[in-house]
Amino acid sequence: MKLRKLNAAGLEEFERFLDSLTSETPLSFPDALLIDQATSEPLAGDIDVERKRFGSRFDAAKYLNEVLARAEMAELEKDKGLWAWLSLFFFDQLCVPDGSGQRKPGARAKWIPETDDYRRYYRHLLAGPYLIYRSHHDNPARAFVLLCGPLDRPGEIVEQLASRQEIVANKAVLETATNLYIDSETGHPKRGAAGKTRGSARRFAEILNQFDVTWDLSIMESSDLVKMLPKEFEKFRVPKK
Amino acid sequence: MIRRLNYTDRKRIKREDVDIVLYQRNGTPTFEVILRLENYGLPDDAVVFIEAYRRTTSMRFAFGTVSNVKAPNDRNLTEFETPDGILFRVKISSDSPQRGKLLAEADRLSFRTPDSETEERVPLLPVQSADLRSEITKLDFGDKPILLINLHLGNWRDIARSPVFASLVYPSALRQILTRIIRIEKFFDTDDVDDWKSHWLNYAMQLPGVGDVPDEDSEESQLDDWIDDVILAFTKKYGMLERFQTYWKGEHP
Numbered sequence: 001m002k003l004r005k006l007n008a009a010g011l012e013e014f015e016r017f018l019d020s021l022t023s024e025t026p027l028s029f030p031d032a033l034l035i036d037q038a039t040s041e042p043l044a045g046d047i048d049v050e051r052k053r054f055g056s057r058f059d060a061a062k063y064l065n066e067v068l069a070r071a072e073m074a075e076l077e078k079d080k081g082l083w084a085w086l087s088l089f090f091f092d093q094l095c096v097p098d099g100s101g102q103r104k105p106g107a108r109a110k111w112i113p114e115t116d117d118y119r120r121y122y123r124h125l126l127a128g129p130y131l132i133y134r135s136h137h138d139n140p141a142r143a144f145v146l147l148c149g150p151l152d153r154p155g156e157i158v159e160q161l162a163s164r165q166e167i168v169a170n171k172a173v174l175e176t177a178t179n180l181y182i183d184s185e186t187g188h189p190k191r192g193a194a195g196k197t198r199g200s201a202r203r204f205a206e207i208l209n210q211f212d213v214t215w216d217l218s219i220m221e222s223s224d225l226v227k228m229l230p231k232e233f234e235k236f237r238v239p240k241k
Numbered sequence: 242m243i244r245r246l247n248y249t250d251r252k253r254i255k256r257e258d259v260d261i262v263l264y265q266r267n268g269t270p271t272f273e274v275i276l277r278l279e280n281y282g283l284p285d286d287a288v289v290f291i292e293a294y295r296r297t298t299s300m301r302f303a304f305g306t307v308s309n310v311k312a313p314n315d316r317n318l319t320e321f322e323t324p325d326g327i328l329f330r331v332k333i334s335s336d337s338p339q340r341g342k343l344l345a346e347a348d349r350l351s352f353r354t355p356d357s358e359t360e361e362r363v364p365l366l367p368v369q370s371a372d373l374r375s376e377i378t379k380l381d382f383g384d385k386p387i388l389l390i391n392l393h394l395g396n397w398r399d400i401a402r403s404p405v406f407a408s409l410v411y412p413s414a415l416r417q418i419l420t421r422i423i424r425i426e427k428f429f430d431t432d433d434v435d436d437w438k439s440h441w442l443n444y445a446m447q448l449p450g451v452g453d454v455p456d457e458d459s460e461e462s463q464l465d466d467w468i469d470d471v472i473l474a475f476t477k478k479y480g481m482l483e484r485f486q487t488y489w490k491g492e493h494p
Contacts, residue, residue, distance in 0.1 A: 075319070108374075114372070115372070116296075116371040116372050117296065117297055117371070117381075117383075118296075118297035118298055119297050119383070121297075164297075165297060165298065165299055166299060169301075213343075214251070214342065214343055215334075215341045215342060215343060216288075216290065216332050216334035216341050216342075216343055217341065218290070218301060219288060219290075219334055219340060219341050220340060220341035221340070224340060224341065
């Protein structure tokens with residue numbers, strides 16, 4: 001299918017569909033919104049997009065980065081219509097039915113990005129991973145801690161670390177967090193990383209806030225940052241072989 | 242009492258030593274900066290960064306070193322659709338031996354426009370537009386309180402000044418802010434010139450008939466009473482009841 005963007009009418013219909021999913025009369029999937037000229041418009045560049053299945057946020061971000069690189073569009077990351085169209089296009093894997101067969105879309109920011117507020121912007125299920133991936137396009141693996149989860153459930157670590165733009169864009173911080181919290185063999189978060197206990201990602205975010213008062217974290221190396229971390233993080237450090 | 246401690250002897254760069262001029266180039270805000278750093282005794286190789294920020298959005302620019310301040314070619318503030326409410330901070334950090342250690346800083350710097358000699362005053366409660374979907378207005382506590390008005394309403398500046406909006410929204414906003422400061426954050430310091438919360442407490446205390454901020458050990462009811470006193474003084478000072486009555490009588494003659 002050719003990549004398009006929802007217009008105002010399309011956004012309204014998309015919201016109506018989302019609202020209906022938690023009502024007693026859920027609407028059927030509004031496929032037509034994606035192509036109907038009354039609800040969407042084409043993008044310059046005639047870009048093909050495939051309805052692929054993604055194993056993780058990382059895979060989706062990588063694919064979107066490749067596809068959107070061909071878009072002749074300024075500031076596409078802030079285009080609500082584009083991201084809403086993509087959310088609708090990939091809806092089936094972004095909003096998986098629960099055990100009773102019901103789809104619960106949750107917060108609207110997951111579907112239509114709130115580009116004015118970074119704390120909510122990153123919650124968009126596709127724009128969020130895309131922005132993170134693009135920020136680290138030189139080495140996306142360093143941001144794996146924020147991209148390893150399934151597309152429909154970003155997880156607690158993302159909630160703790162991705163809501164601050166200065167953290168998301170910081171190479172040393174993300175490299176450190178990935179090294180600390182991701183098991184390099186399984187590619188999954190280590191046990192306890194997403195909890196509230198000592199050394200968890202939540203604590204890491206708190207410690208970063210404290211460091212921020214006396215350090216300019218943006219110019220530091222991961223090796224410097226690791227040395228500054230309190231003992232509580234030692235259990236997550238990979239022992240040197 | 243909560244205070245921000247400066248353990249590292251970080252130097253505070255004076256506002257008069259940073260001159261930021263913001264202008265539009267091809268519809269995008271961009272900026273020039275003059276930094277006067279020679280009197281701070283900073284190492285020549287310390288690195289200089291300037292950050293532009295507003296609410297949760299920020300952009301960062303490398304400006305070389307203390308001995309060789311050099312503006313980057315691209316200073317376009319592309320993350321910001323309008324220059325309204327953009328603030329700047331200057332960060333000067335050690336390059337060695339402790340790379341990244343903050344040596345000097347200036348924060349909450351406002352800018353001036355090319356045809357103005359003085360910086361734009363940063364209001365205590367900046368008002369900005371934002372896409373609030375179906376909400377008309379809300380307080381944002383991201384960095385410091387900002388009153389947001391839904392951009393879809395059209396001329397939001399006129400709305401912010403309208404008697405009905407002012408009389409209904411501003412007292413309520415003030416109540417929310419003070420509740421946040423002394424009830425939620427339990428902040429009672431009136432001397433921290435860098436902290437927005439101190440600014441608001443000082444503003445409240447200078448309203449006619451308002452006493453000092455209660456002690457941090459005060460009963461919750463005493464804190465609420467003090468906030469009530471502030472709101473009453475505020476609504477009286479700005480004639481909020483009359484403003485609303487004027488509006489209402491116009492609508493229901």
